[in-house]
Amino acid sequence: MSPELIDRFAAIVGPANALRDPADQERYLVEWRGLWHGETPVVLRPGSTAEVARILELAHETGTRIVPQGGNTGLVGGQVPAGDEVLVSLGRMKRIRSVDPAGDTIIVDAGATLSEVQQAAEDVDRLFPLSLASEGSCQIGGNLATNAGGTAVLAYGTMRDLVLGLEVVLADGRIWNGLRTLRKDNTGYDLRHLFVGSEGTLGIVTGAALKLFPKPRSRVTAMAATPSPADALRLFSVLRGTAGGTLTTFEILPRIGLDFVLRHAAGTRDPFGAPHDWYLLIEVSSGVEEATARDALEADLAGAFEEGLLLDAVVARSGNQASAFWRLREMLSEVQSHEGGSIKHDVSVPVAKVPEFLARAGEAVIELLPEARLVPFGHLGDGNIHFNVSQPPGMDKARFLSMWDEMNERVHGVAAALGGSISAEHGIGQLKRRLLPRVKDPVEYELMLAIKRTLDPQGLLNPGKVLELKE
């Protein structure tokens, strides 16, 4: 890219917000797990929707490729430029534009972090429910572009379910102002959902109108031990019936996962006296008094125990105890790195198929590598399992990781056979771009290409992500 063209882009945002020095660019180019390292002629940090629009106008005029970036926390390389793309970081656009507690809505800039939006809701005694490990740094624009999930999906849905309206800059620089805060609006095609989950390939989200919720008056958290995923599923069905939408968490983890946490995370302790094969983290959040909610959950768990669905259970008696239970689940991703290489799968299947998926995917992996350690965990209630596989102790890490594609192939094959998805919540990015045409219905893939050509005919927005475009 010519220095003159870079100067023209830089002039839009001002020299202080056009980073050309590799040292200044570094934090935008390093992917946090070290899987990718990006390159770009310039990082632009626009301060307004109008500046984003002028950047895309100039890109459109000059055929310049653009990679939009939020908090740079994505797990599939969607935010990483390959070399000749201008990187547009939304991080300076972090205004809370308006909050309407009576109507339970909030309008924010795309560059606000998830934590900042949660806090803005909290400030008016409301809840913005999306919750992720990276919430302190991930941004709402990125959450929208990737249809982020996390630990509150069961009751509140993914980001897609939380958005009422969008402001988007299109590939040619036009601004679509769709910042509505309506609960119902049947006036034509729903464009909002086209941009949510499109990973920056159809437009750059610059603002969003989001749903807020009443803050739960009580949260009751329990750890339980269950004989099997099938029993866990039966318990899930029971709790869906009694707690309904107040069942906000239903996570599963295997004994080996708990072992990893207990071994590597300071201050953790086993919630039960004896070891069990499978554990559940359960939370009910509602508008009723805590004592009432706790009694109800305890009664349900006691009933499940009677029926043999549970082997043990403990309902947290304090916020500290609840936090300790949550920590067992939340540390699981992190501590795996202490056990050597880990091959990851972010898979979903129909909820009722989770037990079968766990069994068959486990067999498929063990057939490939008998000593592999299976650490599947995650959002059982959403049918979304992070099917992680840790290397056998003592095996060469690089040799283990060289099996990544082959193992993926097997696990994805089982998911596909059960009507599942190869990316439940992390997206496609560049990591799974080549896999996508092989798992998608061909007509659906053609439709996606047609939509891409319509909204970004020059293929300038986040090239090399999601789709394989014919060059």
Next chain:
Amino acid sequence: MSPELIDRFAAIVGPANALRDPADQERYLVEWRGLWHGETPVVLRPGSTAEVARILELAHETGTRIVPQGGNTGLVGGQVPAGDEVLVSLGRMKRIRSVDPAGDTIIVDAGATLSEVQQAAEDVDRLFPLSLASEGSCQIGGNLATNAGGTAVLAYGTMRDLVLGLEVVLADGRIWNGLRTLRKDNTGYDLRHLFVGSEGTLGIVTGAALKLFPKPRSRVTAMAATPSPADALRLFSVLRGTAGGTLTTFEILPRIGLDFVLRHAAGTRDPFGAPHDWYLLIEVSSGVEEATARDALEADLAGAFEEGLLLDAVVARSGNQASAFWRLREMLSEVQSHEGGSIKHDVSVPVAKVPEFLARAGEAVIELLPEARLVPFGHLGDGNIHFNVSQPPGMDKARFLSMWDEMNERVHGVAAALGGSISAEHGIGQLKRRLLPRVKDPVEYELMLAIKRTLDPQGLLNPGKVLELKE
């Protein structure tokens, strides 16, 4: 259309399912309120997705225009052919393809009626929550095409929120099989939401994978009298906090609406001894015991009474009493016809703006016609008001109805000024097609046109509906 071409279409579905006789066609062409009367050379009644695909292939090849139709219950003329379009009725495709009670999903043909799908859910002790006045005849395909709303939106969302996957025949006859039953799936663009609410202009939905829910163990229904919509809104906020997602109904109706019902609907009676300005129908549906749920609602209503938000309230003590309360709300649309002409608006505004909308829209109408009788009612919790206006007693009905456009203009103007929508749940169809470009963001309208050209380049699907295409 040539008899030879009609024969070719008829051959696809068989002669018994190709209706050419006007008498046979009548039920597909008469709009139930008599606003439109359609014309078509032939009504086709395909029996399978493959037949729908062959119809659209032939239409694509011959440039034949197509109007898809479900239960013919739409309110905006979206299902009515203008003369040269082949009408494709989905009503023979009514299979329940599969039900998964453990995973809370169901897959159905598009021609199944809403009641049939509700029943199939009931048969496995589950709830399909969408509920509309026309549920006995409206079809799932039509519900999807119009993103149907109804009386359960507050807790369960509109049809858009209830769909997991779709099967759609595209304008050229290709079949998109997107019948997934996954709760989470981030593998590319969400095409599902493009077809939901597109009113048959982008493709013909032939099958759908839908969400099911646990059947509530208890439903508690109350009628309440409130001093004003602003007080009603405050009560709504209180109940959202305590009942959360178990608050399944929060409907408002004015005294005059209750008067109309009491006057014209047999067997109805005033729930209170004294008249009040505004009434609320409130329902809480949950997994807790009925006595517990009733106590909780009664406590909330007593608190609201203390604070002056309510003037009176009664919680139903039996199913019959609950049905009687529901009847007061449900009869409201129907009985209006006994009071002469009625000019209708299906408007939404941000929830917190409902009181202001009611006041300003009322003023705008009264300014135009001081003796007009305002009968605004509906889904306060969704911000969706059916702002109906009944003619002054004794006025000439035709003269009153001649003010339709002018009154619409005023009411829609108030809604637009408050960030609202001119069609909250009924859609655009032909009724509001010419209004749409005037209220939509121009960029959004251009995007809609671009999507239409991409998916239906010949403009064959439901022509003259939703969008104004350049011919």
